[in-house]
Amino acid sequence: MTNNTIIEGVDYGPLAALIGTWEGNKGMDRSPEPDGEEKNPYFETILFEAIGDVTNAESQTLAAVRYHQVVSRQSDQKVFHNETGYWMWDSNTNTLMHSLTIPRGVCVLAGGIYNASNTSPITLEVKAKLGDENWGIIQSPFMLKNARTVSFEHKISIEGDTLTYSESVGLEIYGKDFDHTDTNTLNRSN
Numbered sequence: 423m424t425n426n427t428i429i430e431g432v433d434y435g436p437l438a439a440l441i442g443t444w445e446g447n448k449g450m451d452r453s454p455e456p457d458g459e460e461k462n463p464y465f466e467t468i469l470f471e472a473i474g475d476v477t478n479a480e481s482q483t484l485a486a487v488r489y490h491q492v493v494s495r496q497s498d499q500k501v502f503h504n505e506t507g508y509w510m511w512d513s514n515t516n517t518l519m520h521s522l523t524i525p526r527g528v529c530v531l532a533g534g535i536y537n538a539s540n541t542s543p544i545t546l547e548v549k550a551k552l553g554d555e556n557w558g559i560i561q562s563p564f565m566l567k568n569a570r571t572v573s574f575e576h577k578i579s580i581e582g583d584t585l586t587y588s589e590s591v592g593l594e595i596y597g598k599d600f601d602h603t604d605t606n607t608l609n610r611s612n
């Protein structure tokens with residue numbers, strides 16, 4: 423890992439710290455069950471790739487990082503969460519964006535302002551809320567009715583080759599509110 427945030431002429435700002443393949447086996451998932459919750463220890467791989475920049479309306483430039491996260495249960499070694507999307511960085515406004523999709527029929531566009539004064543660790547923090555016109559959540563009719571995602575918060579901290587994240591997904595499911603959480607610490611393998 424280098425302190426240089428410019429890759430092939432594109433300035434990725436704090437997102438440069440993400441680039442690489444990360445692995446971690448200390449994950450803990452807390453997810454909803456009809457009679458309460460289940461806790462799933464997990465391991466995972468996340469690949470972050472620098473993919474260049476885009477311009478919007480000839481006035482906004484975003485540096486983009488594409489990622490793919492594959493998560494497996496420790497108990498049976500099977501994949502039980504698969505997620506893909508982008509992290510984007512607008513250096514003019516210090517804005518971070520995180521778009522994600524999961525194969526349950528749920529998409530999120532979360533955003534936040536990067537605090538550049540605190541770089542050790544580098545901390546990326548984004549949020550979205552159902553109904554928010556800026557940073558929102560889209561989901562299928564089935565999910566809206568039966569397993570509604572109402573909020574999303576994601577915080578990643580990176581120090582050298584160690585990445586820690588915590589994620590909180592607010593759900594309305596089985597007639598109650600549930601805080602679906604996931605945390606892990608990963609190391610960069612290349």
Ligand code: HEM
Pocket residue numbers: 451453454455462464493502503524526528530565569570571574589591593595602604
């Ligand atoms: C490491 C990340 C994650 C893991 C390991 C994980 C795992 C799980 C598990 C085990 C369930 C219960 C499934 C079942 O009972 O059949 C679940 C439910 C759910 N998750 Fe996640 N999840 C993760 C992240 C997310 C994210 C980022 C979102 C959305 C933004 C999300 C949305 C949901 C929803 C809507 C449900 C309810 C569906 C149901 O339980 O039937 N999850 N998740």
